Amino acid sequence: MTAPFDPRPPTEHQFLLDGRPVPFTEGQTILQAARAAGLYIPSLCWDPRFVPHGSCKLCVVKAAGRHVSACATQAREGWEVESSTPEINDMRRGLLQMLFVSGEHFCPGCEKSGHCKLQALGYEFEMLGPRFPHFHPQRPVDASHPELMLDLTRCVLCELCVRASREVDHTDVFGVEGRGIHKRLVVNAPSGQLADTPIAATDLAARICPVGAILPKGRGFAVPIGERPYDRATIRAPIPGEEDTP
Structure with a gap:
C-alpha cells in the first residue's frame, strides 16, 4: 500500500x-x-x-x-x-599524496592533464611534494580495444567505472578483486582484455574516470594543455556539461 x-x-x-x-x-x-x-x-x-x-x-x-x-x-x-579547517585540509593533502605515489601520476606526460580531478585537487590543496616514497607499481596497460586505452598504473580505485558499467551501461565490464594493497581493477573477460568486452567509447564507464586510467584513442591533445577546464578554473568551478547531476 x-x-x-x-x-x-x-x-x-x-x-x-x-x-x-x-x-x-x-x-x-x-x-x-x-x-x-x-x-x-x-x-x-x-x-x-x-x-x-x-x-x-x-x-x-x-x-x-x-x-x-x-x-x-x-x-x-x-x-x-x-x-x-587546517587540520582537515592537511588530512586531505596527505590522502592526495598517498594517491599520487600509489600509481604513476606524471601529469606533464598525461593526456588527462588539465581535465584530471586528482591533479586539480592537488592544486586545490597546494600539494607541493609527495611526502611518501613512490610505489612505481607494475601494472598492465591494455591497448587492445579499438576505441579505448586502459592504463592501470593510473587507477585510483574510485570504482566509478565499475558502478557505471554495472548500473548504467548494464555491461558489467569492470570489477574489483583483492583487498588492501592487493586490491585492483579487473576487466571481466576471460582474456582480461578490453577488446573482449562490449564496452564502447560512448558508454558512461568509458567516460567517467576522474583520472587518466581510461582514455579514448585517436583524440590525443585535441584541446591543447593550457586551454583545458582545470587550466582555466579551479575544481570548485563546475565544468559546462559535466555538472554533478544525475
Whole structure:
C-alpha cells in the first residue's frame, strides 16, 4: 500500500557548514546539501547517480565531534560541520599524496592533464611534494580495444567505472578483486582484455574516470594543455556539461 500523495514540498532543515547555514531535506547527505547550496566539499569517488561508498575519503568532514565521509553521512538538524579547517585540509593533502605515489601520476606526460580531478585537487590543496616514497607499481596497460586505452598504473580505485558499467551501461565490464594493497581493477573477460568486452567509447564507464586510467584513442591533445577546464578554473568551478547531476 502506497502513502497518499502529499502536494506540500518536503520539510527543509538546516545545518552549519564552516559557520554558514546549509538547507537540506530529510535523507540528503552533507555533501549533497552542500553542493546544492553552492558550497564546495572535495570528492573523487562520489557521483550522484550511484549510492555513495566513501572510498576516497577526500570528502571527510567533522560533524558532531567526529570525522565522517560527507558523501555517505546524512545531514542532521542543527549539526555544526567543519570542512575547510587546517587540520582537515592537511588530512586531505596527505590522502592526495598517498594517491599520487600509489600509481604513476606524471601529469606533464598525461593526456588527462588539465581535465584530471586528482591533479586539480592537488592544486586545490597546494600539494607541493609527495611526502611518501613512490610505489612505481607494475601494472598492465591494455591497448587492445579499438576505441579505448586502459592504463592501470593510473587507477585510483574510485570504482566509478565499475558502478557505471554495472548500473548504467548494464555491461558489467569492470570489477574489483583483492583487498588492501592487493586490491585492483579487473576487466571481466576471460582474456582480461578490453577488446573482449562490449564496452564502447560512448558508454558512461568509458567516460567517467576522474583520472587518466581510461582514455579514448585517436583524440590525443585535441584541446591543447593550457586551454583545458582545470587550466582555466579551479575544481570548485563546475565544468559546462559535466555538472554533478544525475
